[in-house]
Amino acid sequence: MRILLTGVTGQLGHTLQPILSQHHEVIAPTRAQLDLSDAAAIAAFVADCKPDLIINPAAYTAVDKAETEVELAQAINAIAPGVFAEQAKKLGIGLIHYSTDYVYDGSLRDDNGKLPSYTEDAPTNPVNVYGKTKLAGEQAIIASGCKYLIFRTSWVYSTFGKNFLLTMLRLANERDELRVVNDQWGAPTSANAIADISAAIVAQLNSAEDAATWWTSHQGTYHLTTKGRTSWCGFTQEIMRQASAAGRLQKAAPTVTGIPATEYPTPAQRPVNSCLDTSLLATTFHVHIPEWEAALAHVLGKIA
Numbered sequence: 001m002r003i004l005l006t007g008v009t010g011q012l013g014h015t016l017q018p019i020l021s022q023h024h025e026v027i028a029p030t031r032a033q034l035d036l037s038d039a040a041a042i043a044a045f046v047a048d049c050k051p052d053l054i055i056n057p058a059a060y061t062a063v064d065k066a067e068t069e070v071e072l073a074q075a076i077n078a079i080a081p082g083v084f085a086e087q088a089k090k091l092g093i094g095l096i097h098y099s100t101d102y103v104y105d106g107s108l109r110d111d112n113g114k115l116p117s118y119t120e121d122a123p124t125n126p127v128n129v130y131g132k133t134k135l136a137g138e139q140a141i142i143a144s145g146c147k148y149l150i151f152r153t154s155w156v157y158s159t160f161g162k163n164f165l166l167t168m169l170r171l172a173n174e175r176d177e178l179r180v181v182n183d184q185w186g187a188p189t190s191a192n193a194i195a196d197i198s199a200a201i202v203a204q205l206n207s208a209e210d211a212a213t214w215w216t217s218h219q220g221t222y223h224l225t226t227k228g229r230t231s232w233c234g235f236t237q238e239i240m241r242q243a244s245a246a247g248r249l250q251k252a253a254p255t256v257t258g259i260p261a262t263e264y265p266t267p268a269q270r271p272v273n274s275c276l277d278t279s280l281l282a283t284t285f286h287v288h289i290p291e292w293e294a295a296l297a298h299v300l301g302k303i304a
C-alpha cells in the first residue's frame with residue numbers, strides 16, 4: 001500500500017515509519033513539508049499524494065501549553081483530522097488516527113470506590129483543552145463518514161523525544177530523591193508497543209480479500225495501551241528498578257517518594273483515572289498486548 005504518515009518527527013510517527021516501510025511505500029512529510037495548521041495544504045497534499053491509507057499520529061501534545069494556545073491545538077488536533085477524514089472519504093480510503101485517555105474526566109469509580117478501566121462506550125468529558133481538542137478530532141472523523149480506526153492511547157514514551165521515561169532517567173543521575181505523583185493511574189505505553197500493534201492491524205487490512213468488507217467489520221474506536229496499570233510514582237519506581245538492575249544509572253538510584261497531584265500543580269488539570277480497557281482491541285484484532293513492565297524493559301534495552 002501507499003501510506004501517508006504524519007508526525008514522523010514525533011515519538012509514534014518516528015517509530016512507525018521504519019516498521020511500515022518494510023512492507024509499504026510510506027510518504028511521511030515533516031512539518032516543513034506539510035503544516036497541519038493549514039487545512040487547505042492538507043487537502044492539496046492528500047489529493048497530490050493519492051494514498052491507499054492515511055495514518056495520523058501527529059498532534060499538538062503539549063498538554064499544559066494547550067491551555068493558552070487553544071487555537072493552535074484546535075487546528076492540529078480537531079480541524080486537521082477532520083480534513084484528513086474528508087479527503088479519505090473522497091478517495092474511498094481509510095484513516096487510522098490516534099487519540100487519548102484525556103477524552104475522559106477520570107472520575108470513574110465502582111461501588112467500592114475502586115477505579116475500573118474505561119471501555120470505549122463510557123461517556124467522554126475532557127477536563128483540559130488538549131483533551132477537548134482531541135475529542136473534537138475524533139468527532140470530526142466520525143462525522144465525515146470515512147472508513148476509520150481511532151486508537152486512544154495513554155502515557156506515551158519512547159527512546160527519544162520529550163517523555164516521562166527520559167526525564168526520569170536524566171533526573172536519576174542528578175538527584176538523590178524524586179518526588180512523583182502517586183494518585184493518578186494509567187498504563188505507561190511505549191511508542192514501540194503502539195507501532196507494533198498498529199502495523200499488525202495494517203497487515204490484516206492489507207491481506208484482507210476485500211478491503212471494504214474489512215473496514216465495515218473493523219471500523220471504530222478502540223483503546224490501545226499496554227496491559228496493567230500503575231501511578232506515575234509506580235512507573236518511576238519500576239524505571240529505577242529496571243535501569244539500576246541493567247547498570248544504566250551513573251550513580252545509586254534515587255529514593256522515589258509518592259506525592260499527591262495537589263503538591264505538583266500544573267496549568268492543565270489531569271484525570272485521576274486514566275485506565276483504559278483494551279479487551280475490545282484484543283478480541284477484534286487478536287493482537288499481542290504487552291504488560292507495561294515488559295514494554296518498558298523493551299524500550300530500556302534500546303536506549304544506549
Ligand SMILES: NC(=O)c1ccc[n+]([C@@H]2O[C@H](COP(=O)([O-])OP(=O)(O)OC[C@H]3O[C@@H](n4cnc5c(N)ncnc54)[C@H](OP(=O)(O)O)[C@@H]3O)[C@@H](O)[C@H]2O)c1
Pocket residue numbers: 006007008009010011012013030031034035036037056057058059060061076098099100101134152153154155156157161191
Ligand atoms: N505523548 C503522550 O503521552 C500521549 C498520550 C496519549 C495520547 N497521545 C496521542 O498519541 C499520538 C502520538 O503522540 P506522540 O507522543 O508521538 O506525539 P509527539 O512525540 O509530540 O509528536 C507529535 C508530532 O506531531 C507533529 N506536529 C505537531 N504540530 C504539527 C504541525 N503544525 N504540522 C505538522 N506536524 C505537526 C510534530 O512535529 P514537530 O516535530 O515538527 O513538532 C511531531 O512529529 C498523538 O495523537 C497524541 O495525541 C499521546
